[in-house]
Amino acid sequence: MNIGNLIKISLRALSNNKLRAFLTMLGIIIGVASVITMLAIGQGSKESIRSQISEMGSNMIMIQPGADMKGGVRQSSDNMQTLKLKDFNDICSNTTYISKCSPSVASSGQFIFGANNYPSSISGVNADYMDIRKLTIEDGTIFNEQQIASAAKVCIVGKTVIKNLFPNGEEPIGKVIRFNKIPFTIIGTLKAKGYNSMGMDQDDIVLAPYTTVQKRVLAITYIQGIFASAISEDATTNATTEIKALLRSNHKLKDTADDDFNVRSQQELSTMLTSTTDMMTILLACIAGISLLVGGIGIMNIMYVSVKERTREIGLRMSIGAKGRDILSQFLIEAVLISFTGGIIGVILGIVSSFMVKLLFSWPISIQTYSVFLSFLVCTITGVFFGWYPAKNASELDPIEALRYE
Amino acid sequence: MSKSIIRLDNIKRNFQVGEETVHALRGVSFNINEGEFVTIMGTSGSGKSTLLNLLGCLDTPTEGEYYLDDIAVSTMDKNERSTLRNRKIGFVFQSYNLLAKTTALENVELPLLYNPTISTKERREKAEKALEAVGLSDRLHHKSNQMSGGQMQRVAIARALVNDPVLILADEATGNLDTRTAYEIMVLFQELYKKGRTIIFVTHNPELASFTSRNIVLRDGKVVKDTINEHIESAKNMLDNLPKQDD
Numbered sequence: 283m284n285i286g287n288l289i290k291i292s293l294r295a296l297s298n299n300k301l302r303a304f305l306t307m308l309g310i311i312i313g314v315a316s317v318i319t320m321l322a323i324g325q326g327s328k329e330s331i332r333s334q335i336s337e338m339g340s341n342m343i344m345i346q347p348g349a350d351m352k353g354g355v356r357q358s359s360d361n362m363q364t365l366k367l368k369d370f371n372d373i374c375s376n377t378t379y380i381s382k383c384s385p386s387v388a389s390s391g392q393f394i395f396g397a398n399n400y401p402s403s404i405s406g407v408n409a410d411y412m413d414i415r416k417l418t419i420e421d422g423t424i425f426n427e428q429q430i431a432s433a434a435k436v437c438i439v440g441k442t443v444i445k446n447l448f449p450n451g452e453e454p455i456g457k458v459i460r461f462n463k464i465p466f467t468i469i470g471t472l473k474a475k476g477y478n479s480m481g482m483d484q485d486d487i488v489l490a491p492y493t494t495v496q497k498r499v500l501a502i503t504y505i506q507g508i509f510a511s512a513i514s515e516d517a518t519t520n521a522t523t524e525i526k527a528l529l530r531s532n533h534k535l536k537d538t539a540d541d542d543f544n545v546r547s548q549q550e551l552s553t554m555l556t557s558t559t560d561m562m563t564i565l566l567a568c569i570a571g572i573s574l575l576v577g578g579i580g581i582m583n584i585m586y587v588s589v590k591e592r593t594r595e596i597g598l599r600m601s602i603g604a605k606g607r608d609i610l611s612q613f614l615i616e617a618v619l620i621s622f623t624g625g626i627i628g629v630i631l632g633i634v635s636s637f638m639v640k641l642l643f644s645w646p647i648s649i650q651t652y653s654v655f656l657s658f659l660v661c662t663i664t665g666v667f668f669g670w671y672p673a674k675n676a677s678e679l680d681p682i683e684a685l686r687y688e
Numbered sequence: 689m690s691k692s693i694i695r696l697d698n699i700k701r702n703f704q705v706g707e708e709t710v711h712a713l714r715g716v717s718f719n720i721n722e723g724e725f726v727t728i729m730g731t732s733g734s735g736k737s738t739l740l741n742l743l744g745c746l747d748t749p750t751e752g753e754y755y756l757d758d759i760a761v762s763t764m765d766k767n768e769r770s771t772l773r774n775r776k777i778g779f780v781f782q783s784y785n786l787l788a789k790t791t792a793l794e795n796v797e798l799p800l801l802y803n804p805t806i807s808t809k810e811r812r813e814k815a816e817k818a819l820e821a822v823g824l825s826d827r828l829h830h831k832s833n834q835m836s837g838g839q840m841q842r843v844a845i846a847r848a849l850v851n852d853p854v855l856i857l858a859d860e861a862t863g864n865l866d867t868r869t870a871y872e873i874m875v876l877f878q879e880l881y882k883k884g885r886t887i888i889f890v891t892h893n894p895e896l897a898s899f900t901s902r903n904i905v906l907r908d909g910k911v912v913k914d915t916i917n918e919h920i921e922s923a924k925n926m927l928d929n930l931p932k933q934d935d
Contacts, residue, residue, distance in 0.1 A: 284804050287801045290801075291801065294790070294794075298788065298789045298790075347783075410825050552779065594785060595787060595788075597785075598781075598785040598787075599798070599802075600746075600770065600848070601744065601746060601773060601774070601779050601801070602774060602779060602798060602799040602802065603770050603771065603773050603774020603799055603802040604770060604802050605766070605767045605770040605771070605802075605853075606766060606767070606770075607767075608802060681746050682747060684739050685781070685785070
């Protein structure tokens with residue numbers, strides 16, 4: 283018997299019991315739809331965290347001093363003087379996986395302009411910092427090499443600082459603001475970036491040449507940190523290793539000694555932050571998967587009842603020439619048709635409900651192709667798996683007994 | 689001499705019921721030739737159903753050999769017997785056994801669905817022809833639940849005819865019908881007999897023997913009587929002589 287005839291017979295049998303077929307399907311529909319929606323929500327929030335983190339910088343690697351001990355007392359990283367400008371220069375020039383790097387020194391304090399003042403911090407960096415942190419100039423310019431060399435008293439300010447110092451909307455460029463009694467001329471403004479995923483205002487920022495902050499504000503010779511950018515996302519790990527090796531040799535650390543610095547990449551940060559959402563996604567998908575399983579059991583249940591109910595029909599089919607495998611295929615195809623159709627409807631419903639979630643709750647969603655295929659595959663396998671036992675039962679009936687069945 | 693369709697050679701069939709062995713058939717032998725219309729009769733427990741199952745290739749004998757159209761059946765496996773049933777035998781059951789909510793045409797097409805050598809077009813043509821032969825050409829698309837008992841049995845007969853079998857096996861085919869309809873169905877069987885069909889009619893109703901050409905009686909698993917009926921009564925006459933119904 284050919285497959286076309288079998289499908290025809292199975293469709294016929296299903297259409298004789300439309301409501302029942304639909305209700306059975308419902309289990310699969312809900313299962314598939316919820317798997318897709320849950321994964322879309324989970325993946326969506328993960329991606330939104332990812333994108334916010336990548337907003338912070340491009341393949342950023344942060345190097346800070348650390349693990350310094352003085353007489354058995356572990357020191358705060360701000361006070362440590364292990365990172366020098368030489369380290370920064372070496373990282374810039376003697377590495378293969380680093381494209382950009384900037385030293386970092388910062389001091390917090392009060393900015394004053396006229397009658398307005400605002401507490402913030404001033405970061406001493408170089409021009410590369412803009413690219414590493416994905417900052418863009420809105421108006422004006424970034425400080426040049428010459429200004430860095432001469433420790434010029436110039437700065438670039440973020441939107442939040444501007445708002446607080448120039449509440450009446452005056453043009454900030456060219457104005458002189460004071461920080462710790464030192465006058466800084468504003469030479470540029472930054473484009474707004476908003477809050478990041480950790481609730482930090484990324485516009486509450488003032489950038490100045492690192493030499494200026496080092497010499498004029500803090501009066502130190504060391505640097506507090508180095509920001510670097512790996513040449514690509516994949517190169518981050520290699521870059522981290524490279525930096526560690528370089529710094530260990532620069533600092534003449536023995537093999538047994540701990541690092542006196544910390545190297546953290548953005549990737550690590552992102553992994554750390556997304557691990558919770560990953561967990562949540564897995565949890566949600568598991569719950570949805572269970573509903574798919576329950577749907578499968580529903581199919582088994584209905585197929586089992588259907589086989590019992592149609593025992594005479596099976597007997598008749600066998601007596602007029604249906605082989606055991608014809609009966610097996612017929613019931614198996616019925617089960618697969620239910621789960622397959624349920625799967626298709628479930629996929630559509632899942633996509634629709636994902637968009638509904640986005641529309642109604644404005645949650646970030648991201649529908650995964652793999653989740654669509656996966657849940658579809660799982661539901662078809664469910665159909666075969668749970669349809670098999672009742673179908674096998676049907677195919678092993680004795681036609682004589684089956685015909686006599688009341 | 690015409691061709692032998694059925695040859696039973698000392699058929700025995702035992703069933704194991706718990707510890708005990710039940711001898712349902714204790715050595716049955718007979719031949720049925722092409723074009724015979726045979727009733728197999730017997731009271732319940734006579735082995736009639738067992739014989740029917742064997743003749744219909746639904747079961748195999750414990751001992752002895754059964755040749756259907758010169759093919760030895762007892763050594764065949766389940767699948768081979770399925771195919772054999774599909775090609776050689778047409779079943780008519782007491783309770784019709786039509787598929788529910790399915791049209792007459794689809795019911796009749798059913799045996800041909802299990803025969804991959806027959807195309808959709810052929811299947812449709814053969815089914816229409818078979819329904820025409822039982823006088824239902826105007827009810828092709830009626831569903832089984834929209835038909836009377838007599839009509840349903842006609843559909844069942846058409847289904848038995850559609851694969852052009854060498855043997856039609858009827859199991860109490862008139863048992864569920866009222867007298868008039870039962871005669872009508874008998875008329876149909878007699879017509880088929882006249883056209884040269886080989887028919888075996890299994891029944892416990894002795895009245896039906898007069899309509900057939902040969903009568904085999906079973907008792908306790910053995911053939912006790914095997915007679916040729918010289919004067920076949922016409923079911924059509926009986927039908928005409930029935931008192932007219934008032935409705």
